[in-house]
Amino acid sequence: MKTRVVITGIGAITPIGNDAATFWEGIKVGKSGIAPLTAFDTTEFKVKVGAEVKDFEPEVLLDKKEAKRMDRYCQLAMVAAEEAYRDSGLDSTLLNSERFGVMVGSGIGGLATIEEQHSRLVEKGPGRVSPFFIPMAISNMASGNIAIKLGAKGPCLSIVTACASATHSIGESYWKIRNGEADVIITGGAEAPITPLAVAGFTSMTALSNNPDVTRASIPFDKERDGFVIGEGAGILVLESLEHAKKRNARIYGEIVGYGSTCDAYHMTSPSPGGEGGARAMTLALADAGISPEDISYINAHGTGTPYNDKFETEAIKSVFQQVAYQIPVSSTKSMTGHLLGAAGGIEAVICVKALQEGFVPPTIGYQIQDEECDLDYVPNSGRLQDLKYALSNSLGFGGHNGTIILKKWSEE
CATH class of the missing domain: 3.40.47.10 (Thiolase/Chalcone synthase)
Structure with missing residues (x-):
């Protein structure tokens, strides 16, 4: 008989809410997170709108020193993962750390850091590139940092399959627990791609909507659709075997089947x-x-x-x-x-x-x-x-x- 896999915690930081509850309330009322881009000057860009996370203060939500050593995508992942972990009611002192895993994907990883450090290299020379450049840029570091923070010593992977990264991470986590390889896995995805290079690149391949009207830019299935609107954020689930969840009387949101x-x-x-x-x-x-x-x-x-x-x-x-x-x-x-x-x-x-x-x-x-x-x-x-x-x-x-x-x-x- 296959092990049943349940969801016991959720966390989200999104363009329409910086925690799962606010996010869901926004979804229910049809709130739009799309607005004129503020991350950089769009004067020379065809694309003028995006779906940015608003009022995000990583130094407040994370340890200040810790936050400085993370790209924005990783900061978003950490905040959402900590929310999901708290929400699940898990206690690290009662967990078998070797059966506690993390699988959080990112399509691009630390692109903002790559752009920033490349500019520093060109303008100030190789000696001024940050020693944290590599660990900030690589796309596995969301999983790595979450595991370090929560003491998860089980399977720790980062799946990179572009826009399918988070779904594949959740599916593979589900299979790992179902197959008996872990009791608990924190899973999902994080992305922070609203940078000049990413927006220019997606625009050049005609993937993004050029419509400056925020009400008509992201219109899936509408006949006038002309591309997607780039967004950022993180969505995290805590997956757990049903047996493990029941042993600790966890609240269960739903089941992956x-x-x-x-x-x-x-x-x-x-x-x-x-x-x-x-x-x-x-x-x-x-x-x-x-x-x-x-x-x-x-x-x-x-x-x-x-x-x-x-x-x-x-x-x-x-x-x-x-x-x-x-x-x-x-x-x-x-x-x-x-x-x-x-x-x-x-x-x-x-x-x-x-x-x-x-x-x-x-x-x-x-x-x-x-x-x-x-x-x-x-x-x-x-x-x-x-x-x-x-x-x-x-x-x-x-x-x-x-x-x-x-x-x-x-x-x-």
Whole structure:
């Protein structure tokens, strides 16, 4: 019999809330985190808007010395992980540290640090590059620093699969616990890509929306969509074997029951036609969960707002769910948060956990003009109260990486 894997803690720092509770309240009311960019001067940039974390003071939330030795993506990861750890009620003195792991992914890692230190190298010479440059820049350091802080000596990995990083991290953590390799794993993703180089690069590849209107920039599934809005933040879950959670009388938010991972093997940035790779990931996750397409109550789509992604993801959902696809609410919460790249699946997993717990389907805000090629129920503009049992979350990354997780409303059965 497989070990059941439950969620006992959640943490989030996002463009619409700097903790999980505030974030979820923002999601429920359809709050937008998209605003004019403030991280740098956008005068020469085509893209003027982004989804920034607001009022984030790492020196207050973390040890001041510690914060200075971390890139922003790592600071965000630490704050969200500490929130999730506190929320779970775990006590390090009662944990078997060798069966306590961390798997937190990031698509890019410390890009702001790389840009800053490269400028220092060019302007002031090699002797002025920080000795902390390397540990601040590398994308595994979120997992490493969280493990150091919490004393987690079990499996400690950092999965890098672009925009699927957090979802793959959660899925692989689920499998590790289910297979008996760990009792507890802190997992999810963190990203801080709002830098001049990243915005310029994504703009050059025509991935970002050029619309300066904050209400029409991130509009997944809308016919006028023209790209995604870049975002930042972190979303973290505490996963735990059911037996371990019950032994300590932990509060249980929900359960992870299925995971699928595939590759398009098609193109560096474009999804495969018809969303074939994403469809296989969903099919694998359903099989892993031992449920049928009819059992899914809600789909949190990858839904970036790029023309190809939304069209092909819609086709993928229809190929897996057939006629049932039209009866399942599908929303893109990136309409509110922007696209957090490697952290997207982390905050979207938090959304699914809360949606199941409260019986609430989040909206796709900013939806105005129907696209005949995107004809599912995208829950336009207002969320809904609805009894939910299983939620499916998709993440699709550059390189053809596809990840799907399925979460279940908590019940003893």
